[in-house]
Structures are given as C-alpha cells and as structure tokens.
Amino acid sequence: QVQLVQSRADLQKPGASVRVSCRSSGYTFTSYGINWVRQAPGQGLEWIGWINTYNGNTNYAQSLQDRVTITTDTSTSTAYMELRSLKSDDTAIYYCARDRCAACSGFDYWGQGTLLTVSS
C-alpha cells in the first residue's frame, strides 16, 4: 500500500534551517510528483511547493521561494523540504503529499505530518 512517512517533530531557533524528510513506499517514486503543504496553528492549509520526482523540476509558492528548496533522493524514494532563515511564523505542521497524477488536480496520499516549532 502507498505510504508517505515523514521525519519526526523538530524544534529550531529563529534564523536556523530545517530539513524535513518524506519517505515513500508502495509505488514507483518517480512516477508521481510530491508536494509540501503546511498548516500553522489555527490557520488553513498553505501550499509550499512541488517537485517532479522524475526530472527534479520544482515550483514554489511565491511567499516562500526565497527560503525553501525541495529535493529528492530517488535511490531511497525520499523527498526533502529545506526551509532556511526560520521565523516564528514558520511554526506549523508540515505535510508531504503525492500528486494524484501529472495532469490532474488533487493530492491523493499524505504523510502523517511533521510539527516544526520555531522558538528561541
């Protein structure tokens, strides 16, 4: 069965960087894109960015594109989301989610979420 398993919760100081991982199993990793989505406390869902796992192409939300990088390691079917220059506003649950297909809408499988807390 398809599974996306994320790294555990993390606590970082303002100004630091963090890398969250998302290990996929149960399907061919390079056949589906991976997205990252976050939810700050009391807020809605915010799309962070996407990676084409076949060729490594990426797109990011304008609000975060200067601070975020999404990469993959196809040998381990793992996607990574690095966020730099952390602020308290980056405190959120971060999710990875799989594209349902290349030419359609919807993310069909989601990781369990990783709580990132940014605090001094």
Added chain:
Amino acid sequence: EIVLTQSPATLSLSPGERVTLSCRASQSVGTSLAWYQHKPGQSPRLLIFDASYRATGIPARFSGSGSGTDFSLTISSLEPEDFAIYYCQQRTNWPRTFTFGPGTKVDIK
C-alpha cells in the same frame, strides 16, 4: 495569483442534513479544482478531484460540481464523521502551482 474564496466560513448542522459548500475562484480554473476534508490530528483527505470526480474510497454522499470560477461540494446526508473543515484547492498549469481556499468548518449543531 488566483485567490479562492469559500463560503460560509462556518456551518452548524445536524446529522442527516444536506449541505452545500461554495468555492469561488478569482479567475477561471477550468475544472482544475479539488476538495479535501481535514480533521484535527489527521492529515487532509482528498474527496473530489477535477471538480466532480470522487477519489478512491469516498462515499457517494459526497459530490462536487462546477467549472470556471464557481464550484460546490455537496454532502447529501451528513454522517457524524463528516464534521470537519473542508478546503477547496486549485491548480495552475504553468507554472505548476496550487492554492487552497480558507476553508469551511462544518460543526455539529
């Protein structure tokens, strides 16, 4: 950038009632729209993709409709497990980007 607006922000309903949630886009998105259900402590769950297609395993009481700028999600008869927050999401093809609406909370009256 395309902005999604959802209405109402909150609904208080009883099990068995029919509910229709609205999602409006600031410009046409064709049928590149999805709906999600999100419960506290859980990951979001895809309900509808491409505006009107139910995702795998989604009960038939959930239906989606619309195209262009106006979309709706209907739950024909609310079950106790349906009380949650519902988000719409649009996809822009080039560049490939996504936007979520602010959500509609459906809670128990």
